[in-house]
Amino acid sequence: MSLSSRVAAAFAVDRRVLALAFARMADGVGNSFLIVVIPLYVVSDVVGGATFGLAEAMIIGIILSLFGFLNSICQPVTGRLSDRAGKRKLFILVGLGGLTVTNLAYVFAESYASLVLIRGLQGVSVAFIVPTSIALVNELATTRDRGGNMGVYNTFRLIGFGAGPVAAGAVVNAGPYALPVAGGATISGFDAAFYVAAVTAALSYLLVTVLITDPEATQASAGDDLAIAIRDPSGRNLLDPTFTLGVATLFMATGIALFATIQPQVNERLAQGATWFGLQFAAFVIAQILLQTPIGRACDRYGRRPFIVAGMVLLVPTTLVQGFVLTSETMFAARLLQGVAGAMVFAPSLALAGDLAGEGESGTKLSVLTMAFGFGIAIGPLTSGALVGYGFHVPFVFGAALAAAGFVLVYTQIEETLESPAAGPVPGTTND
Structure with missing residues (x-):
C-alpha cells in the first residue's frame, strides 16, 4: 500500500x-x-x-x-x-x-x-x-x-x-x-x-x-436535465429538499457573518482590544476545524437530518446571545458554540444533498448550497452594518430570527436520506 x-x-x-x-x-x-x-x-x-x-x-x-x-x-x-x-x-x-x-x-x-x-x-x-x-x-x-x-x-x-x-x-x-x-x-x-x-x-x-x-x-x-426545482417533485413536501437546504444555509451563513464588520462596536461594548476580537472571530473557525470530521462521520452512522435540525436549533440562542453579552469571555463562548452549530449543519447538509444528487448532477445540486453559503457570508456584514445603528442587539436578533426560520424549513421540509441510520461505515475503509 x-x-x-x-x-x-x-x-x-x-x-x-x-x-x-x-x-x-x-x-x-x-x-x-x-x-x-x-x-x-x-x-x-x-x-x-x-x-x-x-x-x-x-x-x-x-x-x-x-x-x-x-x-x-x-x-x-x-x-x-x-x-x-x-x-x-x-x-x-x-x-x-x-x-x-x-x-x-x-x-x-x-x-x-x-x-x-x-x-x-x-x-x-x-x-x-x-x-x-x-x-x-x-x-x-x-x-x-x-x-x-x-x-x-x-x-x-x-x-x-x-x-x-x-x-x-x-x-x-x-x-x-x-x-x-x-x-x-x-x-x-x-x-x-x-x-x-x-x-x-x-x-x-x-x-x-x-x-x-x-x-x-x-x-x-x-446528465442533460440539470434544472433545480423549488417545489418538491415527489409531492411529499412543499419545497424541494436541496432548495430548502440552500435557504437554510443562506440563513445560517448570514447569521454567522454578522460579527465581521462591527468590530468597533463590539470592542467598545465589551471594553476590549483587537486581540480579543480576533480570538472571538476565530472561535467559529476553530469549532469548525475540530468538529467537521467527527460530525460528518457521525451523520454517516446516525443520519443527516438529526444533526441539521439540532444545529439550526442551537444556532438560534448562540446568535441571539451575542447581542446581549457584556464580557469578552462570554462573547468568545457564544462564537465557539455558534461554530458548533454551524458544524452540525454544514457537512451533514452537503452529505444529504449529495445523497439526493443523481449521476452527473452533483455540481448543479451541491452548488445550491455553496452558492447560498457564499451569498450569506457576503450579505451578513452588509446587514449588520445597516442594523447596528438601531441598537447593538438588533443585528443578532435578526440573525436569530433567520436561524429560527431555517429550523422551521428544515424540520418540515427535509426527510432522512440514509436508509438505515446507525449502520454506519466500516471503520478505515476507503473507496479506492
Whole structure:
C-alpha cells in the first residue's frame, strides 16, 4: 500500500479526497491571505488613481464584497457546466490557474480600478473550484461514508483559510525583504504576500494535476436535465429538499457573518482590544476545524437530518446571545458554540444533498448550497452594518430570527436520506 493510501486509510476517505483536501488547504492559505492584505494595500501609498468619489473604506468594501458576489453568482453556472462536461478536474485546474495568475497580477496593480478588476476575476476563478471540488468529493464517496468525506475535506480547507490571515500581517509587516540572488534588490512586504498567495495556488494546481482523477461514473454519465426545482417533485413536501437546504444555509451563513464588520462596536461594548476580537472571530473557525470530521462521520452512522435540525436549533440562542453579552469571555463562548452549530449543519447538509444528487448532477445540486453559503457570508456584514445603528442587539436578533426560520424549513421540509441510520461505515475503509 502506498503512503498516500495509508494516510487516506487513517482518515477513512478516498485518497483522492484527501489529496483534494490538501490542495484546497494550500489555496485557502493564499486566498485568505488577501482578506488581510488587500485592505492594507488599498490604504497604502502604493495604490492611487481615480476613486470615483468613493472613500477608501467603501472601496475596500466593494473589493471584498465583489469577490463573494461574483463567486456565488457564477457557481451554479460552473457547477452545471462541469456536470455537462463530466470533467471536474479540468474545471478545478482552470480556477486554480486563474488564482495563480491573478495573485501575481496584484504585484503590478497600482490603481483602485485594477484592484477591483483583479478581485472580480478571482471571484470567477474560485467559482470554477468550489462546486466542482464538492461535486468530486461527493462522487468519490458513497452513502455510507459521504459525511465523513465532506467533513475531512472541509476540515483541511478551513485549516488553510484560518492560517492565512494569521500569517498575512506578519509577512507584510516584516518587509521589505532582501533578495540575495538579485544583487541586493528588495521586495516589499505587500509583494511578498502576493507571491506567497501565488505560490500556494500554484502548489494546489500541482497537487490536483498529479494526484486527482475524475471518477469513471462522472465521465460516463453527465446528465442533460440539470434544472433545480423549488417545489418538491415527489409531492411529499412543499419545497424541494436541496432548495430548502440552500435557504437554510443562506440563513445560517448570514447569521454567522454578522460579527465581521462591527468590530468597533463590539470592542467598545465589551471594553476590549483587537486581540480579543480576533480570538472571538476565530472561535467559529476553530469549532469548525475540530468538529467537521467527527460530525460528518457521525451523520454517516446516525443520519443527516438529526444533526441539521439540532444545529439550526442551537444556532438560534448562540446568535441571539451575542447581542446581549457584556464580557469578552462570554462573547468568545457564544462564537465557539455558534461554530458548533454551524458544524452540525454544514457537512451533514452537503452529505444529504449529495445523497439526493443523481449521476452527473452533483455540481448543479451541491452548488445550491455553496452558492447560498457564499451569498450569506457576503450579505451578513452588509446587514449588520445597516442594523447596528438601531441598537447593538438588533443585528443578532435578526440573525436569530433567520436561524429560527431555517429550523422551521428544515424540520418540515427535509426527510432522512440514509436508509438505515446507525449502520454506519466500516471503520478505515476507503473507496479506492
